[in-house]
Amino acid sequence: MARSRTGFWLSVPVYAAVVALCVAPLLILLAYSFFQVSFVAVLKEPTLKNYVRILGSETYRWLILKTFGSGLMVAAITAVIGYPVAWFIAKRVVAAKSAFLTLLLVPLYTGDLVRIFAWRMLLGAEGVINTFLMAIGVIREPIGALLFSSLATHIVLTYNYLPFMVLGLWLAFEALDDRLVEAAADLGAGATSTFRRVTLPLTLPGLVAGSLMVFVMVVGDYLTPQLLGGASGVTIISAINDLFGTAFDWPLGSAIAWTMLAILALAFAGAAIVISRSSLGKALAAGEA
């Protein structure tokens, strides 16, 4: 009795921190999303007008769609690149495994801005790639579209978040028992069939985890599109930023933020259902039973 009460009081700071740092700001945002702005004052009368405005605005709908589209695309590209890389590190590298993983993570130590400016030097009109291509005579004029374009944004987003995808998949491959692959071959499965029936289903959790991480980080990335996207650099995140800053429309900004959150939550729930319905999810559930 006394002990459990002590436990309760000891855990209070933890709960307090979670509420203060995570829940409270979101709730404040939620409250604001139902308010309205009149000149420079916030009218604290509940209304759905902000949400109606978002749904009615082609610009906002387009920006939200574009942001999620970027997230999906980068998640897909990193998955395609990361899958063989993770397989290689987990199953083919023996001695230098930690070296490979460190190498993979090195870019993350340098910070966003440094990485972005490094890419500017690579992609710019007088950058490494254009200079090289002109030197060997492939092109006469520098390719302008390399920098300050949607292409540049997505190249760098892919580069930035690839390590997270690889890490998620690497863990899944480490957990994959090679003997299962041998068992599949023993039973007559060729390479493709083994991949489809054994390797892919058993690494699916890593693929889903990696994709979710990459997706969320791409959706929330503000700097990369801003500094590399040029005219295409406007995103829903930068729009929210403008609303909170120069436009001083906190309620609308809050409403957009919550719309994004709601869509994300739905996507997560959908993914969770897909996984739990898959044969793998059932296997996991059976293991816990």
Next chain:
Amino acid sequence: MIAADRAKDTSGLGNSPLLQGIAVHKDYGGVHAVRGVDFRIAQNSYVTLLGPSGCGKTSLLRMIGGFEALSSGVLELDGQSLDGVPASRRPVNTVFQNYALFPHLSVEENVGFGLAYRSLSKAEMASNVESALALVQMSPMAKRRPRQLSGGQQQRVALARAIVNEPRLLLLDETLSALDRRMRKDMQIELKDLQRRLGMTFLHVTHDQEEAFALSDEIIVMNNGRIEQQASPAEIYRRPATAYVADFIGGANLAPGRILSVAGETAVIDTPLGRFECPSVAGLQEGDKAVLCIRSELLRLQAGEGGFEAVVTHTVFRGAEWLVEAKTQGGIVISLIVDEPEPPLVGSAVRLGFDPARGWIVSAPTEG
């Protein structure tokens, strides 16, 4: 389904064998796991590959299964070289040491896995899976996941998953080692029975000689990457080819000595225990170093003259009889079975004798 009482031929010599290995060698970059072995495995026989841990049993099995390439030598199945044939194309299935069941598939999906690569209708597939599960008494568990099964049950599923494909050769790697003693005994009987009923050829790796005796038509004894002997259990026990086999199988008493003369199938050997004329392996010559093997159960306590003297160092009650350990003056440790109510006292001197016609002489092991 696959049940058929087929006539049995276990000689492996007259008829062409199902599987033949010629100078099979495996070198893992300096570790010579299998050192150029020759063997033949007859159709419809139950063969065990017996040897201590690390002697190369798994390596040999993996080469047969197609999971490991031969460094040199040839494997032939039905007279056809297996060189370059991938595991997925070999009419060979394996029951893996750790079962290797697919965790994301149910029991019946596991068992049906290999049937997808045959031209079978859905109904045929389902009925084959069903009868394979019935064969190993796992039908009630068809919908479960491997993780919901005990070790013994997983074992049965792994067995069903392999035999449902009707392989020409079934490989079993230390399949029963993880089970407790009681279950192991039961499974041994079931395995043997299954092999007989299906008329399939089983090659079963084990390090347990009791298991090898219980199961085998033939035993291949391996040591240090080499095959020491391939023969029936009785032959291996009574006429071991080498001192290693004599010691490893049933722990014979070994007395080193020198050959005094050879006459046909017997030889006279001079050992610290005395001179004996016993049956011997072929190829011994006068003056050769050799080893006399005497099984514990052949030794008798002897009253009066003859035999040799030893001092009792140890007695162990084994229920039906006593296991007595004694040491000769020459320092040779002798074990014998005493079938009397009371054993000789520890520390007492006893005279021991045996029927030389049932002794056995082998060459001395070459050092190395």
